[in-house]
Amino acid sequence: MHHTAILFLEFGAVLLGLGVLGALALRGGISPIPLYLIAGLAFGTGGVLPLATSEEFISVGAELGVVLLLLTLGLEYNADELVTSLTSNARAGIVDLVLNAAPGAIIALLLDWGPVAAVAMAGVTYATSSGITAKVLSDLGWIGNRETPTVLSLLVFEDLTMAVYLPILTTMLAGLSLVSGAISVGIALLTVSVVLVVALRFGRFIEAFVSSPNSEVLLLKVVGLALLVAGLAQQLQVSAAVGAFLVGIALSGELAEDAQALLAPLRDLFAAVFFVFFGFQTDPAKILPVAGLAALLALVSMITKLLTGMYAAKRAGIARAGQARAGIALIPRGEFNIVIAGLAVGAGAHPDLGALAAAYVLILAAFGPLAAKAVQPLITAIAKRA
Amino acid sequence: MEVEQTALPGIGLRHDFTTRKGQRVGIVSHRTGRRDLVIYDKEDPDAVCHTVKLNDEEADTLAELLGAPRIVQRLNQLHEQVEGLVSVQLPISADSPYVGRPMGDARVRTRTSASIVAVVRGGKVVASPGPDFVFTGGDVVVVVGSEDTTAEVAGILAEG
Numbered sequence: 001m002h003h004t005a006i007l008f009l010e011f012g013a014v015l016l017g018l019g020v021l022g023a024l025a026l027r028g029g030i031s032p033i034p035l036y037l038i039a040g041l042a043f044g045t046g047g048v049l050p051l052a053t054s055e056e057f058i059s060v061g062a063e064l065g066v067v068l069l070l071l072t073l074g075l076e077y078n079a080d081e082l083v084t085s086l087t088s089n090a091r092a093g094i095v096d097l098v099l100n101a102a103p104g105a106i107i108a109l110l111l112d113w114g115p116v117a118a119v120a121m122a123g124v125t126y127a128t129s130s131g132i133t134a135k136v137l138s139d140l141g142w143i144g145n146r147e148t149p150t151v152l153s154l155l156v157f158e159d160l161t162m163a164v165y166l167p168i169l170t171t172m173l174a175g176l177s178l179v180s181g182a183i184s185v186g187i188a189l190l191t192v193s194v195v196l197v198v199a200l201r202f203g204r205f206i207e208a209f210v211s212s213p214n215s216e217v218l219l220l221k222v223v224g225l226a227l228l229v230a231g232l233a234q235q236l237q238v239s240a241a242v243g244a245f246l247v248g249i250a251l252s253g254e255l256a257e258d259a260q261a262l263l264a265p266l267r268d269l270f271a272a273v274f275f276v277f278f279g280f281q282t283d284p285a286k287i288l289p290v291a292g293l294a295a296l297l298a299l300v301s302m303i304t305k306l307l308t309g310m311y312a313a314k315r316a317g318i319a320r321a322g323q324a325r326a327g328i329a330l331i332p333r334g335e336f337n338i339v340i341a342g343l344a345v346g347a348g349a350h351p352d353l354g355a356l357a358a359a360y361v362l363i364l365a366a367f368g369p370l371a372a373k374a375v376q377p378l379i380t381a382i383a384k385r386a
Numbered sequence: 387m388e389v390e391q392t393a394l395p396g397i398g399l400r401h402d403f404t405t406r407k408g409q410r411v412g413i414v415s416h417r418t419g420r421r422d423l424v425i426y427d428k429e430d431p432d433a434v435c436h437t438v439k440l441n442d443e444e445a446d447t448l449a450e451l452l453g454a455p456r457i458v459q460r461l462n463q464l465h466e467q468v469e470g471l472v473s474v475q476l477p478i479s480a481d482s483p484y485v486g487r488p489m490g491d492a493r494v495r496t497r498t499s500a501s502i503v504a505v506v507r508g509g510k511v512v513a514s515p516g517p518d519f520v521f522t523g524g525d526v527v528v529v530v531g532s533e534d535t536t537a538e539v540a541g542i543l544a545e546g
Binding site: 076077081084085130134141142143144145146147148149152153155156257318319321322325379380383384 | 392393394395396397400402412414417418422424426427429430431432433434437
């Protein structure tokens with residue numbers, strides 16, 4: 001068969017399969033991410049139905065998925081919100097970081113995977129999935145709740161931390177020497193700060209350049225700018241993902257909302273491809289041996305997120321039931337944990353890291369929203385008793 | 387009344403307040419334009435027990451329904467606040483000396499310092515009629531002035 005024909009057949013089958021899985025997830029009220037990962041496991045190396053031809057195409061698609069995921073994440077918040085969150089919620093944010101990075105880092109050190117893997121695993125257990133959490137809040141009617149601003153500002157803080165964390169991780173993964181590593185982390189942090197300052201002070205100039213009443217022009221300009229900056233960032237060893245994220249932050253207001261709406265379908269497509277690709281790279285045979293460990297890690301980090309949410313909500317003067325809700329809303333992990341693990345796997349970290357991260361996210365992306373739904377009556381009971 | 391405003395990063399804004407009877411209500415304004423009317427639980431004051439999702443049109447309708455009577459009420463209050471100012475409606479009877487004569491002949495403003503602001507004829511309102519406006523029987527004249535001056539106008543229109 002012709003190469004293009006096979007490519008289309010394989011890619012089409014993958015997308016169609018994802019669509020069917022997505023429909024299933026929707027019916028079950030869970031995030032489709034775990035199902036995408038399972039699909040990737042089935043189609044990838046050592047899977048039931050390994051795809052040969054389209055793997056290269058899908059890997060490029062996956063890279064685009066990461067860029068688009070981070071671009072839209074950056075668009076979600078404007079620079080003002082980031083700075084406000086940094087100044088008013090720093091303490092809760094730091095508790096979040098310490099409590100939730102620790103389980104991943106400790107497990108990697110216990111397994112003797114080395115310091116770089118420990119930093120990567122710290123990121124895997126740290127970041128809450130803002131996408132899944134937002135959906136949980138909306139599905140359960142928690143958006144208007146008084147603890148919700150606390151939850152959201154923790155998510156904003158996590159994103160800001162990511163902007164600093166990702167360049168450090170990429171540098172460490174690149175295995176540079178201490179000096180050149182320090183220099184490139186320095187460059188990364190400098191770039192992040194410059195972009196934040198530029199976005200705060202001169203955001204409207206960038207917006208004036210990008211904005212267009214025509215949605216086609218706007219889409220091309222935003223994606224083009226994001227890819228350009230992503231490429232530049234990659235070249236500077238700052239990670240393409242960070243570059244795209246910063247472009248997202250620099251754009252704000254109505255423009256950001258328009259761009260977000262335009263990019264959403266594109267992001268959904270390529271992000272799905274990214275999750276499948278991550279599954280591809282993970283050998284399903286390796287999942288089973290780490291499943292117990294992943295379950296333990298999931299349990300521990302559920303507890304640490306719960307404590308984080310409760311602490312932050314308590315500081316905001318929220319009562320017991322609301323504290324519990326804040327903790328539960330923070331449990332889901334998803335896209336960024338996989339992005340981090342993907343970076344580590346791509347750079348040749350310990351082979352089991354991918355499998356562990358996949359199993360871990362499978363559990364928490366699926367279980368997080370379900371847990372929230374399941375404990376809703378329990379929380380009501382707590383509130384009634386209090 | 388104190389309305390609390392809270393930013394919801396990535397979502398929008400929330401405004402809420404407590405009614406005199408102790409019920410907390412709020413509005414979540416999504417960036418997408420969606421509005422949620424949220425009612426808080428009395429037992430768990432942090433939690434929303436009911437959310438009414440409204441699109442642009444529905445939110446406008448709700449605002450109108452709640453707002454319209456309030457506007458009338460406020461106008462009335464405004465009227466009361468300008469002390470001593472009254473507006474009266476005076477009919478022109480068929481035997482009035484000014485039937486068939488222009489309004490300028492009555493020299494109402496000069497003689498009483500009250501103002502004719504409108505004339506209602508056959509269900510239609512003629513706002514700010516000029517001195518050339520000719521009265522007919524059955525017209526209703528709207529006069530704004532003090533208690534005394536408007537009474538004087540009534541006398542003029544009836545007897546000349």
